[in-house]
Each structure stands twice: as C-alpha cells, then as structure tokens.
C-alpha cells in the first residue's frame with residue numbers, strides 16, 4: 045500500500061465516490077472543496093482544531109486494556125480506544141468541530157445537519173452553541189417519535205429541529221431535505237455531514253477530521269505493548285469512526301483491519317444494514333457512488349439494525365474501495381451478538397458501550413478465543429451507551 049493516495053482529483057476512490065449532484069449544488073461543493081484545501085494547508089487551522097479537541101472534547105482519548113474481558117474470553121488481549129469518553133459521548137464531535145471551524149473560516153453564520161438517531165444532530169448543535177452559530181437539524185418524523193430525548197437535547201443546545209415527512213421519514217429522507225435546504229441558502233449556510241459519505245469533498249474531509257483516532261492509537265499502542273496491534277476493528281455505519289481508525293494504519297501491513305457492518309436479523313433477507321458484506325451492486329445515493337442496499341429495481345431498500353447509528357443503506361466510498369483492494373476485511377454482526385457483547389462489556393469492565401460500538405466488541409468476543417494470549421485486538425469503542433438503555437431495556441421486556 046506504499047502509494048495509497050486517494051481520492052483522486054475527481055473525488056474517486058477507485059470506482060467509488062465522486063460527485064453525483066444536481067447542477068445547483070456544484071458551485072457550493074466547489075467552494076467547499078477550495079476552502080477546505082486552503083484550511084488543510086494552514087497550520088493555524090489545525091492548531092485551533094487540536095486545541096478544541098484537547099480542552100473542549102477531552103482528547104487524547106485513552107486506550108484501555110480490557111483485562112477482565114480478555115481473561116474471560118481466554119485468548120487475545122483486547123484493548124479499547126475510548127471514544128466513548130469524548131464530550132457528547134462519541135467520536136462524532138471530532139468531525140463536527142472540524143466542519144464548524146471550517147464554516148467559521150468561510151464566514152457562514154448558520155449550520156445545518158441531518159440526523160437519524162439524533163447523535164450527529166446533538167454533536168452539531170453542541171458545536172454550533174460553542175461557536176455561536178445558528179443550527180437547524182433535519183430529522184425524519186418517524187425518528188423524532190423514536191428519539192425524543194435527543195430531540196430535546198438539541199433544543200436545549202439551541203438548535204431548531206425540523207421534521208421531514210417524506211419517504212420513510214428517516215435518515216435518508218432527512219439527508220435529502222438537508223441537501224435541498226443547502227441549495228436554497230448556500231450563501232450563509234454550511235452543511236455539516238455526519239459521516240465519511242456524501243459528495244466530494246465530504247468523504248475525505250470527514251476522514252481527515254476523524255483520523256485523530258488512529259493517529260493517537262499509533263502512538264499509544266507502542267507505549268502500552270511495544271508495537272502495533274495485530275487487529276484493529278471498528279463498526280461501520282457510514283464509516284467515519286472506522287476510517288478514522290483505519291486510515292493511519294493503511295500502510296501498517298502487520299495490522300489486520302476489520303470493519304463490522306450491521307447484520308440485523310441476518311444477511312439472507314433485507315433486515316440488515318450491510319451493503320458491503322451482503323454484496324449489493326453499486327448504486328448512487330446522496331451524491332456519491334458506492335455499495336448500496338437496493339432491490340431488484342434499483343430502489344434503495346429499507347434497512348434494519350438494533351443500533352440506529354448503523355441503520356443506513358449506503359457506506360462511505362473509501363470503505364467500498366478498501367474492500368475492493370482487499371486491505372480491509374468487512375464482515376457483519378447481527379443484533380443478537382451485538383446485544384450479548386453489550387451486556388458482556390457492562391459486566392466484565394463496567395463500561396456501557398453504544399449499541400453501534402457493541403458490533404465491534406462482538407467481533408472481538410467471537411475472535412479473541414481463536415487467537416493466542418500474546419496477540420492483541422484494538423477495538424474502537426466509538427461511543428457510550430447511555431442513549432441506548434431504553435432500547436436495551438425494551439428488548440429485555442422492561443419499561444423504564
């Protein structure tokens with residue numbers, strides 16, 4: 045992987061990515077691409093970004109040796125990259141800080157965002173308050189019903205939440221609406237996309253902001269174990285926490301990289317959210333080309349996962365490329381195994397993980413016993429599970 049240098053000038057990672065938007069959005073995306081290229085080359089931009097990550101978010105996040113869990117499983121040593129300890133509870137803030145700083149630099153006074161479960165909406169509302177910008181979050185009305193606490197959190201933080209009543213009334217429709225709104229008010233508005241997807245330049249820009257995860261881990265692992273881990277594993281929804289961990293390791297060929305998609309109720313039917321693993325043909329959604337869950341007529345299929353953050357029919361284009369070239373192994377973990385891993389981490393380590401992150405933990409739970417005691421798995425613990433306790437309680441037949 046010596047010459048890994050993607051995306052190309054047109055925003056493609058091999059066959060994936062690009063810019064598939066209406067003409068009205070081209071100007072906005074070209075302006076954004078230019079502004080980000082200038083910011084990326086400006087050390088003062090990164091100084092501000094790292095200062096905010098240190099004093100506001102609480103970085104670097106520690107790497108923790110899950111000794112009891114490792115002993116319980118009886119194989120490889122499991123280490124956790126603790127993104128759950130970040131301010132606002134997940135990795136998402138690494139990206140919203142970066143994009144909000146860019147919005148400020150571009151003179152935009154208003155940010156908009158799409159959200160599904162509400163995590164990205166909360167992370168966007170958080171940074172909008174931090175930087176004194178107006179914030180509007182688009183959310184499907186179905187999701188507004190299901191995620192009332194996060195809707196209220198966004199309002200507490202001063203954001204306006206706009207219900208989207210079209211299509212399946214969920215994330216995919218919220219993203220369409222946010223793009224429409226951006227076209228209408230591009231002069232004063234910055235669109236903060238929540239994962240490493242969307243049209244160029246978003247996938248690479250979000251990756252750059254999330255790379256802090258892998259860059260820190262690359263320094264922390266040698267301090268802890270004298271070398272890099274044998275495996276680094278992360279859950280994949282749109283793919284931002286995973287690419288943030290993987291990207292700095294792409295040339296580190298002794299570290300196997302594993303991306304875990306949501307297997308839902310199983311890969312045979314449609315009740316999953318595993319566009320790479322389930323081998324769906326390529327499609328275009330939300331301005332980029334990538335593996336996509338679609339039916340025989342090319343329509344985007346509905347998806348299912350117990351974790352709302354993984355419940356997305358597409359996947360960031362760089363993951364599709366890393367799958368094509370074989371650098372990252374993608375697999376799927378179902379609802380049941382993720383829930384088992386959730387409870388196991390609670391009991392063995394006193395850590396309540398996000399249901400999304402529990403998919404990555406579940407991979408370690410299944411594979412550590414097959415590995416030697418001197419081997420090491422690094423799990424990206426992308427977020428904390430406080431937001432998920434109602435879901436878990438309900439599945440356990442308990443009403444809170």
Ligand SMILES: *Cc1c(COP(=O)(O)O)cnc(C)c1O
Pocket residue numbers: 134135136163164238239240279280281282283284285286353354398400401426427428
């Ligand atoms: C949103 C979310 C995810 C999924 O998003 P990616 O872009 O794939 O990282 C994973 N974990 C947590 C905790 C999330 O909030």
